[in-house]
Amino acid sequence: MKTKARQAVILGFALIAAGLAVFLIKAALLDYPLTPGERATLWNFELYIEFDGRNQPARIEAFLPPSDVGRAFLQEAFYDGSFGRSLVGEPETRNRKAVWTYRYPANKKVLRYAAQTMGETQSTPLPLSFRESSAQVTPFEADPVKRQAFIVLSGNLRQRSADERSFADLAIAEAFEERSGGEPYADEISALLDESTGVAGRLELVRQLLNSQGIPARIAGGVYLTETSRRIDPRRWLEYYVDGEDFRFFPGGAPARFFTIWYGPEPLLDATGVDNLDFQIALKSEETSAAGVAENAPGALGAFGRSIGFGSLPLTTQLVYQVLITIPVGITLLVFLRQFIGFTTLGTFMPVLIGIAFRETALLNGVLLFSLLVALGLALRFYLERLQLLLVPRLAVVLIFIVMTMAVFAVMMTGANQAMGLSISLFPMVILTMTIERMSIVWEESSAGEAIKQGLGSLGAAALTYLAMTNPQIEYLMYRFPELLLVLMGLCVLMGRYTGLRLSELWRFKALAG
Amino acid sequence: MLKTFKALRANGVIGINERNVAYVSALNPRKFLNRVDDKLLTKQLVEPAGIPAPALYGVIENARDMKRLEEFIGHPDGFVIKPAQGSQGKGIVVVEGPLKGGWRLSSGKRIDLDAMKFQINNMISGMYSLGGQPDRALIEYRVKFDDVFGKVSFRGVPDIRLIVLKGIPVFAMLRLPTAESDGKANLHKGGVGAGIDLATGRTMQAMQHDKFVEIHPDTAHPLEDIQTPYWDEILLMAAKSYEVTELGYIGVDVVLDREKGPLLLELNARPGISIQIANRKGMRFVLEKAMALGDEARTPEERVAIAKTLSDAAPVKPGKLEPAVS
Numbered sequence: 001m002k003t004k005a006r007q008a009v010i011l012g013f014a015l016i017a018a019g020l021a022v023f024l025i026k027a028a029l030l031d032y033p034l035t036p037g038e039r040a041t042l043w044n045f046e047l048y049i050e051f052d053g054r055n056q057p058a059r060i061e062a063f064l065p066p067s068d069v070g071r072a073f074l075q076e077a078f079y080d081g082s083f084g085r086s087l088v089g090e091p092e093t094r095n096r097k098a099v100w101t102y103r104y105p106a107n108k109k110v111l112r113y114a115a116q117t118m119g120e121t122q123s124t125p126l127p128l129s130f131r132e133s134s135a136q137v138t139p140f141e142a143d144p145v146k147r148q149a150f151i152v153l154s155g156n157l158r159q160r161s162a163d164e165r166s167f168a169d170l171a172i173a174e175a176f177e178e179r180s181g182g183e184p185y186a187d188e189i190s191a192l193l194d195e196s197t198g199v200a201g202r203l204e205l206v207r208q209l210l211n212s213q214g215i216p217a218r219i220a221g222g223v224y225l226t227e228t229s230r231r232i233d234p235r236r237w238l239e240y241y242v243d244g245e246d247f248r249f250f251p252g253g254a255p256a257r258f259f260t261i262w263y264g265p266e267p268l269l270d271a272t273g274v275d276n277l278d279f280q281i282a283l284k285s286e287e288t289s290a291a292g293v294a295e296n297a298p299g300a301l302g303a304f305g306r307s308i309g310f311g312s313l314p315l316t317t318q319l320v321y322q323v324l325i326t327i328p329v330g331i332t333l334l335v336f337l338r339q340f341i342g343f344t345t346l347g348t349f350m351p352v353l354i355g356i357a358f359r360e361t362a363l364l365n366g367v368l369l370f371s372l373l374v375a376l377g378l379a380l381r382f383y384l385e386r387l388q389l390l391l392v393p394r395l396a397v398v399l400i401f402i403v404m405t406m407a408v409f410a411v412m413m414t415g416a417n418q419a420m421g422l423s424i425s426l427f428p429m430v431i432l433t434m435t436i437e438r439m440s441i442v443w444e445e446s447s448a449g450e451a452i453k454q455g456l457g458s459l460g461a462a463a464l465t466y467l468a469m470t471n472p473q474i475e476y477l478m479y480r481f482p483e484l485l486l487v488l489m490g491l492c493v494l495m496g497r498y499t500g501l502r503l504s505e506l507w508r509f510k511a512l513a514g
Numbered sequence: 515m516l517k518t519f520k521a522l523r524a525n526g527v528i529g530i531n532e533r534n535v536a537y538v539s540a541l542n543p544r545k546f547l548n549r550v551d552d553k554l555l556t557k558q559l560v561e562p563a564g565i566p567a568p569a570l571y572g573v574i575e576n577a578r579d580m581k582r583l584e585e586f587i588g589h590p591d592g593f594v595i596k597p598a599q600g601s602q603g604k605g606i607v608v609v610e611g612p613l614k615g616g617w618r619l620s621s622g623k624r625i626d627l628d629a630m631k632f633q634i635n636n637m638i639s640g641m642y643s644l645g646g647q648p649d650r651a652l653i654e655y656r657v658k659f660d661d662v663f664g665k666v667s668f669r670g671v672p673d674i675r676l677i678v679l680k681g682i683p684v685f686a687m688l689r690l691p692t693a694e695s696d697g698k699a700n701l702h703k704g705g706v707g708a709g710i711d712l713a714t715g716r717t718m719q720a721m722q723h724d725k726f727v728e729i730h731p732d733t734a735h736p737l738e739d740i741q742t743p744y745w746d747e748i749l750l751m752a753a754k755s756y757e758v759t760e761l762g763y764i765g766v767d768v769v770l771d772r773e774k775g776p777l778l779l780e781l782n783a784r785p786g787i788s789i790q791i792a793n794r795k796g797m798r799f800v801l802e803k804a805m806a807l808g809d810e811a812r813t814p815e816e817r818v819a820i821a822k823t824l825s826d827a828a829p830v831k832p833g834k835l836e837p838a839v840s
Contacts, residue, residue, distance in 0.1 A: 388632035499532035
């Protein structure tokens, strides 16, 4: 006895803990929203490459957004035309490249790459492996003039700074001419900078300065997620890691959101064997459900979240499960009503079935229809009793009568309230027939009062389970977090060992409470 | 509400949940349940064990048996038709004797052969059985009840309900039909229940509709201090039913026949808990005391002797309120 009780309690709590654990992983780590209405902004990124073929082997290389950054990078799509495409990963730089090739392209050709992203923010952490790459490097080995200028500049910056962090600040200020009061090192800087490279060159200089001090730094390329436009310019910025903190320096001010595509000083595109290479980047923002975004999260955790969900099912099946998954909520509520409150109902789970039927009719109509049909059916059932029909044929007569009555209602109400008239047709007649049969037996064998009490108990329980099963929040939670079924199961196991008094028994045994 | 809850707990009142979890499912193995759920099987089992029961006139299972109906019911003193798997007295037809080509029912109404066949057909097509499986109709001896309870009964047959835990009778009550209960002794239909002192067989307090009553609502006769005849035999019958059923928690229903003495009417594997009100006493402490006696082998006579000492059971755990014994 005792060990059985303990086993059940352990099992119940284990089920609840398992369900809640998965729930928390999805809610906290994967950002599954907890309410149905939550929205998120999704950016559609498109890279559009255009060129003329020269009738000779062509090779076009483009950086693609890396898939290992901690951010919601959703899905990508390629439009290759007749080109062959291979994806190449570069482990040191963490870059990913698409290489399109074709033997003899002629005329104008187009390639496209599309991706969906939530983008990153300043608080998106840099990869841990990046933080460790801190070898001290002095560049310009081959060019003694530049090398000398670099050493003078870095030495001076070092002198004027207190630590690595202020060194980084100074280097950025120096390279981007933000220092007030003259430029004593303009010569060194202009010697080091190739003016044609612009911002990219200055960023590269800062990177070299930081690397020379052993500070991990790299140039990143990507786009700012600020506006919907067909022509977005790719941007460059600097990422570095100092004093245990991640920093990003965006020349000209930081955007709220951005999308990293590649690392390094190289251009986004590279091509051989083609003419008139041109590219366009288009960005389009889109309001979407936050849940959909979370469901498409990358990585193993994202796959784990998807594996406990209905996203992979065909849409029609998903819709079925959206309803099915709420039934356990109704069942659990019914268990509570029976074991703790002491509802008496006709048939164990009949109220839940009636509650499901209310889905079609809405609550008030459903209750009215149910009462009316049961009342009419009972009247017929008592008349049939006098004809002394056998049990199964009698049930059949009642069932046919129910269908007929529903059909008459449907026709009658088509004029007044079409939706209601049609919803009746789906009211489950077998459930109604069994309700009538059971109720009439209780009526005869116990009393009319008892039959009405059980009928009302069933109706009340049906209404409550209906309200629970159709609550949008509950519906949403159950559908997005099917692991909550384990929690419900655990609750039912625990309720199965509840040996205390029911609420109704307090009333029943009131005489013994003295 | 919380106060009521605590008071009921302190008085050892058990609810349906506790009955189901701690007693019915813990002590009644499912494989033996048909021994009580099927009244025909019960009858076949108890008679060889020396427990008297109403004589069986016939069994109707199908249309062929139905042809023999008139041969089963040729008894001037009447008979009873009941579904073998009915519960809570559902579907039982009590026929008192012939009346103008038909029969007279205990309710005073007349029934003809067609109506009777219809009732039996309902029974065998499973109208009263759990889940609606096909059933059998039993036709058996109608108990001519002993006048000892005549002053506290309104029509119908009073019976004695005993709760038997592992063969030890632990609670008993007398169930008396009223006008409201339509001659049936079922408490939920408005019958009166009077607690019986296990040691003496005398009625103590009584209840109707979950409330205490002092007199029978129809006859106005006091319900207290009525001596149940054959009390020791009744206790022994109840105790013996444990060997027959191997069920650890059963309700035993016994009727007193004028000529044949106590007869076992039926057994119930899920006996109700209203008996607590009839006895003005929660069941828990007595049940726990009987459980604590362990499983060692005892004869039915030994168990009856134990039964007579149980009534002073108090909370086992210290620090709880004394149970209210009025």
